[in-house]
Amino acid sequence: MDSLFQNMQGIPMNHYLIFCSIIFVIGVIGVLIRRNVIIIMMSIELMLNSVNLLLAAFSAYSGDPSGQVFVFFIMALAAAEVAVGLAIIIMVYRNTKSVDIESLSKLRW
Amino acid sequence: MSAIITLSLLGILILYLGLYKAKNALLPVSILGLVAALGLEIYAWNQTAEPLYKGMVLFDHFALSFSIVCISLTILILFLSKEYFKAISDNIAEYYTLILFSLTGALMVCSYHNFAMLFIGLEIMSVALYILVGIRRKDKASNEASLKYFLMGAFSTGFLLFGIALLYGSTGSFDLAAIKQYILDNPTSVSPMFYAGILLLLVGLCFKVGVAPFHFWTPDVYDGAPILITSFMSTVVKIASFAGFLRLFSTVLVPLNEFWTPVLMTVVIITLFVGNISALMQTSFKRMMAYSSISQAGYMLFAILSIGPNSASGILTYSMAYGLASVIAFGALILVKRHVGSDQFESFNGLGKTNPGLAFAVTVGMLSLAGIPLTAGFIGKFMMFSNVMNDYHTVLLVLAAINAAIGVYYYLRVVVHMYFMKPSEEPVVSLPINFKVVFIVAVILTIILGVYPNAVIALI
Numbered sequence: 001m002d003s004l005f006q007n008m009q010g011i012p013m014n015h016y017l018i019f020c021s022i023i024f025v026i027g028v029i030g031v032l033i034r035r036n037v038i039i040i041m042m043s044i045e046l047m048l049n050s051v052n053l054l055l056a057a058f059s060a061y062s063g064d065p066s067g068q069v070f071v072f073f074i075m076a077l078a079a080a081e082v083a084v085g086l087a088i089i090i091m092v093y094r095n096t097k098s099v100d101i102e103s104l105s106k107l108r109w
Numbered sequence: 110m111s112a113i114i115t116l117s118l119l120g121i122l123i124l125y126l127g128l129y130k131a132k133n134a135l136l137p138v139s140i141l142g143l144v145a146a147l148g149l150e151i152y153a154w155n156q157t158a159e160p161l162y163k164g165m166v167l168f169d170h171f172a173l174s175f176s177i178v179c180i181s182l183t184i185l186i187l188f189l190s191k192e193y194f195k196a197i198s199d200n201i202a203e204y205y206t207l208i209l210f211s212l213t214g215a216l217m218v219c220s221y222h223n224f225a226m227l228f229i230g231l232e233i234m235s236v237a238l239y240i241l242v243g244i245r246r247k248d249k250a251s252n253e254a255s256l257k258y259f260l261m262g263a264f265s266t267g268f269l270l271f272g273i274a275l276l277y278g279s280t281g282s283f284d285l286a287a288i289k290q291y292i293l294d295n296p297t298s299v300s301p302m303f304y305a306g307i308l309l310l311l312v313g314l315c316f317k318v319g320v321a322p323f324h325f326w327t328p329d330v331y332d333g334a335p336i337l338i339t340s341f342m343s344t345v346v347k348i349a350s351f352a353g354f355l356r357l358f359s360t361v362l363v364p365l366n367e368f369w370t371p372v373l374m375t376v377v378i379i380t381l382f383v384g385n386i387s388a389l390m391q392t393s394f395k396r397m398m399a400y401s402s403i404s405q406a407g408y409m410l411f412a413i414l415s416i417g418p419n420s421a422s423g424i425l426t427y428s429m430a431y432g433l434a435s436v437i438a439f440g441a442l443i444l445v446k447r448h449v450g451s452d453q454f455e456s457f458n459g460l461g462k463t464n465p466g467l468a469f470a471v472t473v474g475m476l477s478l479a480g481i482p483l484t485a486g487f488i489g490k491f492m493m494f495s496n497v498m499n500d501y502h503t504v505l506l507v508l509a510a511i512n513a514a515i516g517v518y519y520y521l522r523v524v525v526h527m528y529f530m531k532p533s534e535e536p537v538v539s540l541p542i543n544f545k546v547v548f549i550v551a552v553i554l555t556i557i558l559g560v561y562p563n564a565v566i567a568l569i
C-alpha cells in the first residue's frame with residue numbers, strides 16, 4: 001500500500017487535477033450536446049468517475065483514508081442511480097419506442 | 110438519530126405489509142410510524158447536541174426543527190393520499206415506502222455534519238423521487254418528467270461531488286467543523302481550489318433547490334408528476350434541501366461571504382424575475398404553482414444572502430408558511446381535477462358558490478403565498494425582507510418588492526376565478542373527510558403563525 005502511495009505521489013498533484021477536470025468537462029459537454037439518453041447517462045458516469053479519481057489522488061497525497069472511503073460511497077450510490085435510471089429509460093422506451101431525448105416533448109422545456 | 114432509524118424500519122415494515130396484502134393497514138401504520146418519529150424528534154429537543162458517529166450527524170435545534178417540519182408535512186400529505194394511489198395501481202405499498210425513504214433522506218440532509226452524509230442524504234431523497242415521479246407508467250407526461258428529473262438530478266450530483274472533492278483536496282477533511290477551522294486558520298491564504306469548490310457546490314445545490322438559471326427542469330417535472338408527488342417534492346424535498354444549503358453556508362462558509370455573496374445575489378435576482386414573470390403567463394394552475402415555487406425559492410435565498418443569527422428562524426418560518434399553503438393548494442387541485450378533469454384556472458370557476466369551505470381554504474393558502482398580513486406567509490416575507498434591509502442591499506429590496514407585487518396578481522387570479530366567475534353546470538365538488546381535516550389543520554396553523562409568530566421564531 002505504501003509503495004502504491006509513493007507511485008501515485010510520483011506524479012505531481014496538478015496533473016491529477018488537470019486530468020480530472022478535463023474528464024469532468026468532457027462529461028458535462030456530453031450531457032449538454034448529445035441527444036441519446038444512454039450516452040447522456042454514460043457522460044454522467046464519466047463525471048462521477050473523474051470525481052472518484054480526484055478523491056483517490058487527494059487521499060493518497062494527504063495520507064488520509066477518508067477520501068477513499070468516500071469513493072466507495074459514490075460507487076455504491078452511482079450504481080443505485082443507474083439501476084433506477086435504466087428502469088426509467090425502459091419505461092420510456094416502451095411508450096415512445098425511442099431513446100432520443102427529442103421524442104420527449106409533450107411538456108414544454 | 111432514532112427518528113431516522115424508525116423511518117427506515119417503517120419503510121421496510123410497509124413493504125412487508127404490502128407483500129401480505131394488508132392494504133387497509135398501510136396508511137394507518139405509516140401515519141403511526143411518522144407520529145412516533147415526530148415524538149422521538151421532540152424528545153431529542155432537550156438533549157445536548159453534539160456530533161454523533163465520528164462527527165457524521167449533528168442534531169441541534171436547527172436540524173430538529175427542520176426535521177419536525179418535514180415529518181409533519183409528510184403526515185399531512187399522506188392523509189391526502191387515501192384513495193389517491195389506488196386509482197394508479199394495485200401495488201400501493203411501494204409508494205408509501207418510497208415516500209418514507211425519501212423522507213429519511215430529507216432528515217439526513219437536515220442534520221448532516223459531514224459531506225458524506227449530505228451526499229448520501231441527497232441521493233436517498235432523490236433516487237426514491239425519480240421513481241415516484243414516474244408512477245403513472247402509461248402516461249407519457251409522467252414518463253417524461255421522471256426521465257428529466259433523473260437526468261438533471263444525476264447531472265447536478267456530479268457538480269456537487271466535484272465541489273466536495275475540491276474542498277476535500279484543499280482542507281483534507283469532509284467534516285464541517287474541520288473545514289471551518291481551516292478557513293479560520295488561513296483567512297487570507299485560502300487555496301484557489303477551495304473557491305472553485307464553493308462555486309461548484311453552489312451550482313449543485315442551486316440545481317437541487319431549483320432556482321434560476323438552473324430551474325429549467327422544475328416546471329416540467331412538477332407539471333408531469335402526479336399531483337400528490339408534486340406536493341411532496343415542492344414542500345418536503347425543497348425545505349430539506351434549503352436546510353442543507355443554509356447549514357453549509359451559515360456554519361462553514363460565512364467568513365468567505367465576500368466571495369460568494371455577489372454570485373448568490375445574481376442568482377436571486379434572476380430567480381425572482383424568471384419565476385414571477387413566467388408564473389404570470391401560465392394558464393394551468395399546476396404549472397403556475399411550479400413557477401411560483403421557483404420564485405418562493407428566490408425569497409428563501411434571501412436568508413442565505415444576508416446570513417446572520419436570524420437566518421435560520423427566518424427560513425424556518427418561511428418554509429412552514431410555504432409548505433402549509435402548498436399542501437392546501439395541491440390538495441384542492443386534487444379534488445378539483447378529480448371532479449372537472451383539468452388543472453386549468455377555469456376548473457376553479459364558481460367554487461365560492463358551490464363549495465364555500467374549500468374556496469375559503471384555497472383563499473387563505475393563496476393569501477399566505479402572496480404574503481398578505483395575518484397569514485404565515487406575511488411573517489415569512491417580513492423576516493426575509495428585514496434580514497436583507499439590515500445588510501443594506503437596497504437594490505435587492507426594491508426588486509423584491511416589485512416581485513412581491515407581481516406575485517399578488519397571479520395568486521389572486523385563482524381567488525377571482527373562484528368567487529367572481531360563473532360556475533359551470535357541474536354538481537358540488539365533494540369534500541372527503543380526510544381532505545377536510547388536512548385543510549382545517551393547515552388553515553388554522555397558517556393563521557396562528559400569522560397572528561402569533563413568536564412561537565416559531567424563538568425555536569432556533
